[in-house]
Amino acid sequence: MFDNIRNFMQSFLGMGNNTNRSRGYQGNRYRSSMNYKLIPFDQAKDMIEKNTVLLMDVRTSNEYDLMHIKNAINIPVNEIEQKILQVEQDKPLMVYCSSGARSKTAIQILNNLGYNNIYIWEYGALATFPYKNMLEYGENGRIIW
Secondary structure, eight states, rough: HHHHHHHHHHHTTOOOOSSSSOOOEEETEEOOOOOOEEEEEHHHHHHHHOOOOOOOOOHHHHHHHHEEEEEEEEEEEEGGGHGGGGGGGGGGGGBBBBHHHHHHHHHHHHTTOOOOEEEEEEGBBGGGGOOOOGEESSSSOOOOO
């Protein structure tokens, strides 16, 4: 049963098991293919702890303030185009949101802007992130970007 749900979600979000996806852009429309690397949870944890990626929480600032992964910066998906230009295009990025839908949108925007060194864990979703000890609650850990 869970495999059926997982397969449905992966096809719905366009985030199957392929680890490298090409992406394209036509005019003002995003194509459905994207360029990112799907990695296991333990590799994501290691990259976050060693600060080898810029961890981007693409949820709203209110959601971020309630709970986020330690050391994540908050760039809401609707502000990426204005704020990401401060980051070098070859910088490794890791994006997440609550369920994966905004992560998908963020990847499409980042790809369009020339950012292709992007990593996500399963769905790029906070809901699937298993390391609850890495979460911070409240505004205390807020990193302004």
